Amino acid sequence: MPRNASILRWALPPGVSIVVHISLIALLIVVGSRAASLAHSNEKATKLPLAEIEFSAPIQSSPPTEQQEESKSDNSSAQSDQPNDQPVQSEPSVLDRSARALADTTPVASQAMSAATLEQLSKQSSALSAEPSSAPTPISFAGVSTGAARSIVYVVDTSGATLTSLSYIRERLLQSIDRLSPTQRFQVIAFRKLEGSDYAIPNLQTSRNKLPRATRENKQAVADWLSKMPARGQSNPVDGLAAAIELEPDMILLISRGIQRTEAPWAGGLKNVRQRLDELNPLDPVKGTRPVVIKTIQLLDEDPTGIMRTIGVFHGDGHNDHQVITYNQLSNPDPEPLPPPPTNADARLSGAEDQIVGLKASGAYYRALYAHTLNDDQSKINEALRRIHQMLDSADTEDPRAALLIAEAHLLGSAQFNSAEQMDTIRTTLDESVFVSPELDARRRIILAMLRSESDPVQSVQSLKSLLSERDQLNISNLTAASAVLALSMHEEPDSQLLDTPPFTTDPAWTLLHAQTRSWSMLKRDPLSAFDPLLDLRALLPHLEPLIDRSIAAMVNELRLDQTNANKVNLLPQLVRFIDARARLTSTNTDDKQHAIETLLILARSDDQKLAEDSLWLACLGARALNTRDSHSVLIEAASKLADRFPAHPGAADALAGAIDTASASTSPLITPLLRQAISTYPDRIEIDLWKLQLIELTSGQEQESLIRSLTPATRESDLGAQILHENALNERPSDPLQHAIQTAEALDRLRSPLSTHWHRTAAALEVDSDPTSATIRLSRLVHNSVDPEDPQLELLYARALIGADQPSKALERLTQLTSALNSNDSKHFWHAWTLIIETTIAQGNESDKDNARAHLTRLKLIDPKLGPEPYRSRLIKAQSTLHSEP
Secondary structure (H helix, E strand, O other): OOHHHHHHHHOOOHHHHHHHHHHOHHHHHHHHHHHHHHHHHHHHHHOOOHHHOOOOOOOOOOOOOHHHHHHHHHHHHHHHOOOOOOOOOOOOOHHHHHHHHHHOOOOOOOOOOOHHHHHHHHHHOOHHHHOOOOOOOEEEEOOEEEEEOOEEEEEEEOOHHHOOOHHHHHHHHHHHHHOOOOOOEEEEEEEEEEOOEEEEOOOOOOOOOOOOEOOHHHHHHHHHHHHOOOOOOEOOHHHHHHHHHHOOOOEEEEEEOOOOOOOOOHHHOHHHHHHHHHHHOOOOOOOOOOOOEEEEEEEOOOOOOOHHHHHHHHHOOOOOOEEEEOHHHHHOOOOOOOOOOOOHHHHHHHHHHHHHHHHHHHOHHHHHHHOOOOHHHHHHHHHHHHHHHHHHOOOOOOOHHHHHHHHHHHHOOOHHHOOHHHHHHHHHHHHHOOOOOHHHHHHHHHHHHHHOOOOOHHHHHHHHHHHHHOHHHHOOOHHHHHHHHHHHHOOOOOOHHHHOOOOOOOOHHHHHHHHHHHHHHHOOOOOOOOOHHHHHHHHHOHHHHHHHHHHHHHHHHHHHHOOOOHHHHHHOOHHHHHHHHHHHOOOOOHHHHHHHHHHHHHHOOOOOHHHHHHHHHHHHHHHHHHOOHHHHHHHHHHHHHHHHHOOOOOOHHHHHHHHHHHHHHOOOOOHHHHHHHHHHHOOOOOOHHHHHHHHHHHOOHHHHHHHHHOOOOOOHHHHHHHHHHHHHHHHOOOOOHHHHHHHHHHHHHHOOOOOHHHHHHHHHHHHOOOOHHHHHHHHHHHHHHOOOOOOHHHHHHHHHHHHHOOOHHHHHHHHHHHHHHOOOOOOHHHHHHHHHHHHHHHHHOOHHHHHHHHHHHHHHHHHOOOOOOOOHHHHHHHHHHHHHHOO
């Protein structure tokens, strides 16, 4: 197609153009209103209130009430249809959550006892109710009861006189011994007059030169020994009695059949026997009692000399002191004794024991007796003591079971059982009693040692060591032995072998109890070393740290209240002071919190990097929670140091964010260095753009521009940064406007800001004459991405660039479309477009094109005889002159 024809094809007839213009007037109005709406929306999106970019308010820690939940539910549907211009509320930072936790601290749960411990406690709970009310166990022989005794020596006649009855004596003796409890002690002395030997004693297992326990092994040893004992020689009980008295038992049971009936009186006669026994077992003139109770049992028939009866009468206690046992009694086995029927008193004792067992299961019992009562323990103890007092208010204090329970209640802190007279009775009852159950008797001995721990610590320690030495012999459970170890630990460090056994090696609760007991017992004697047991355990069992730290904090508080040792608090190990400071931060007292923060700032200078790190973090939490003017400065300083020295600390970035928040709210001059530190140290934090935006508003020049350029594109922060960059660029007076526009456009492009369009158009307008090809490329993108596809100013600029880049056909095509869409009455763009069309036709067209151009000018004069506004009027007049001057 000829070039002239192609140029004319782009020029529409003027009549058609005018019709199109008139028909599109309404469309222009609609487009104009849409553009205004878009401009308003864009301004709203890029100029957010400052409050929307600041740190969001902390989320309330308390859960919403039901009413709030219902309100939220009712409003949800209405809100879903409304635009939400508010920023989404973020989760509170680690700093805020941790600081808020200081104010809402809940007590650390006490270490739970293991399942094995709880099972053993359950088994022991029935021991007291099964124990007979009178203890120790009564002694009986061949159906004859001789009363109760903690220790007994059987002095048995094995002379030739018992030849026909020795087997029965042996059987009844073993039956009597078998009924003894392991808590009782016993011995057997076989007497007879033989050459070189007057009596014999079995070699039984014992300890510390005391009478042997009535254990299964010792009972079997006596049975084996008696089985080999023949009936020989003459009867000689006095030497046997003398040997028995030397053993210092509570009771001696003299069992004999024959008395020497020759002309020479037995043992010198009745008078000599009485005299010798009075010397060996003298009568106390004040108490009217003798050291040893001696009872006599005459076998088969009465002693005609009266010696056996006399011994029983003068050395007995008034209960079956002398008895004669017939052959039938000796040969027939004793019936099993029936257990006493339960009474109301037994039920009350059992109920009180249940309360004690409950306290043991929770650990409160052991902490109260051996270490320190925790606050959450006290309520349990008080409630249990109240019930125990109700059950034992009218109990017989001479009943060993009641005495034991009352003594334990006294040690647990019961004010109802603290009268001096009552406690004297309790001590006497327990001291004189022996329980049938080895477990229960061991418990009695432990409680007695505890009652004497202050008045006679030496005796208390000896008693506990004696009990532990007999542990295996009495088959005492691990749990009871552990209680004795704790009681001993209140006075001295027990043998390590005692701690290398269950439950200390199997139940962490007991390991902790021992460390607590040792530390609390040392607190007054050696405060600076008192914390060592707990600190050692803390290093060994890290999972127990919360419980251990709770004890340490309580100990420091106790030390602080002690006027004589209060000045030693500052000399304690740094870790102890740190634990104490952390605990004091949870106090409701402001002074306590302030002192704790001061301590933490001192500890932050420690050479121990871990301690210094944790101290700084905790100081940040305390300052954040305290929330006073002074604490704001502390938070800013501590957070900056934490991020500087320990940037990898999991809370350092949060602490710094909190410090920035605080500095912003208080308009602190330190906000700028804090922001710079946060941006350089934590570039990957979610708040990084917020920090940059804050710093952008506080800086200027190259630093500000660099920060804006580094913002994350297509974010609210980048929009605000772009707005600042745009305004700054508008206010500049650059030496090279084109380069300035290009750089600004590129920076805004990186931020994906719509403001970049302005600077690309500015750059295109500046380079359309100097570099139309570059302008064409730039404008083609703008036209393609334009919000308003019929932007006349952009189209005209693009057409100019196309003409300058030697693309007149494409330029005339776009100009023709533009003139068809424009209104000639008041649009400069309309006249501008026609001016470009005619000028291009004159410069690029052939004669035919120029003829058409003359026709267009004629039609344009019909629209406006003056040919539009300046400067297009002058340009069109000039073009008209050129066309008409040409031949």
